[in-house]
Amino acid sequence: MQEFNISNKAVSDARKKIKSVIELDTNIKIKLDFINPESASKFIEKGWDEEKQMYYYLVYFNKEKN
Secondary structure, three states, X not given: OOOOOOOHHHHHHHHHHXXXXXXXXXXXXXXXXXXXXXXXXXXXXXXXXOOOOEEEEEEOOOOOOO
């Protein structure tokens, strides 16, 4: 197995590219807090509603934290 060092700057730059807050034109903010950003696709999906002519986000979860 090969081992290699990962530059802290490279990690910081990659994290900046990952969208962690979705700000919508309806004054709604959705904060995403994932260790593995690729897993976000399992919990949130974006779609288009023909009737309302608007985009939407659908969020899946097991239970809400208090």
